[in-house]
Amino acid sequence: MAKRNGVDRQASGVILLGGGLDSGALLYWLKASGAWIEALWIDYGQKAAFGESVAVGGLCYGLNVPVHRATIDLGDLSQCALLRGQRTNSKNASRKNKLEARNVVFVGLAAMLASSLGLPRVYVGFHQEPAAAPFPDATEDARWMMNELLNFICRPAVSLVAPFKDLSRQEILEAGLKLNPNLASDTFTCYESTTDAECGQCAHCQRKARMLKRVKARTGPECAPPEAHSKRDLLRRRKLAQKQPSV
Numbered sequence: 744m745a746k747r748n749g750v751d752r753q754a755s756g757v758i759l760l761g762g763g764l765d766s767g768a769l770l771y772w773l774k775a776s777g778a779w780i781e782a783l784w785i786d787y788g789q790k791a792a793f794g795e796s797v798a799v800g801g802l803c804y805g806l807n808v809p810v811h812r813a814t815i816d817l818g819d820l821s822q823c824a825l826l827r828g829q830r831t832n833s834k835n836a837s838r839k840n841k842l843e844a845r846n847v848v849f850v851g852l853a854a855m856l857a858s859s860l861g862l863p864r865v866y867v868g869f870h871q872e873p874a875a876a877p878f879p880d881a882t883e884d885a886r887w888m889m890n891e892l893l894n895f896i897c898r899p900a901v902s903l904v905a906p907f908k909d910l911s912r913q914e915i916l917e918a919g920l921k922l923n924p925n926l927a928s929d930t931f932t933c934y935e936s937t938t939d940a941e942c943g944q945c946a947h948c949q950r951k952a953r954m955l956k957r958v959k960a961r962t963g964p965e966c967a968p969p970e971a972h973s974k975r976d977l978l979r980r981r982k983l984a985q986k987q988p989s990v
């Protein structure tokens with residue numbers, strides 16, 4: 744790959760950053776690879792917008808990554824439980840969290856930004872997902888089709904790249920922890936909380952706790968990452984987020 748001033752231009756791109764574990768780990772991985780990366784975070788009317796926004800600000804400030812923020816209120820278009828104004832998904836039914844075609848919209852916005860910045864790639868934190876998964880818009884088949892479309896409609900072409908597509912969520916977490924031991928507390932996985940503290944109850948919070956427990960079981964408590972957002976973590980993230988202006 745061509746490098747100028749230590750930056751890999753061909754691998755440079757826009758990352759769709761939600762502030763969670765997968766895209767957070769990907770951000771660290773991309774920065775370690777030497778690519779120039781800019782981030783796009785989208786407030787689409789999700790309950791967790793504040794917590795995500797604080798996490799994204801902190802992650803990007805720490806890595807010197809410019810953040811672009813877009814707002815599109817989807818509250819009128821769906822009854823998805825992720826959205827503000829919708830009931831708590833107390834039984835954690837995945838169908839209630841499904842916002843149809845979400846990734847098509849988000850990838851389209853990221854491609855728009857990548858084109859305007861002259862960057863050749865859009866990066867997403869998709870992980871290994873069977874075709875019968877409840878969220879088919881994050882599968883490898885969907886990535887391939889969206890990549891074909893972006894190559895066709897963007898000039899110059901934009902590619903959609905998912906470096907973690909063959910990894911499980913657990914493997915992504917473990918790769919991310921090697922790059923940032925504080926990844927668990929620097930990210931925001933929750934979808935029900937309207938503050939910058941995770942609720943600890945929703946399906947995503949429960950899954951994060953299970954994954955961290957597995958890491959702890961293998962590494963021992965001394966090397967284990969922080970499990971939850973301590974008050975100190977929260978204050979640190981808020982401080983970092985305030986320093987990170989949007990582009």
Ligand SMILES: [Zn+2]
Nearest residue numbers: 933942945948
């Ligand atoms: Zn939660």
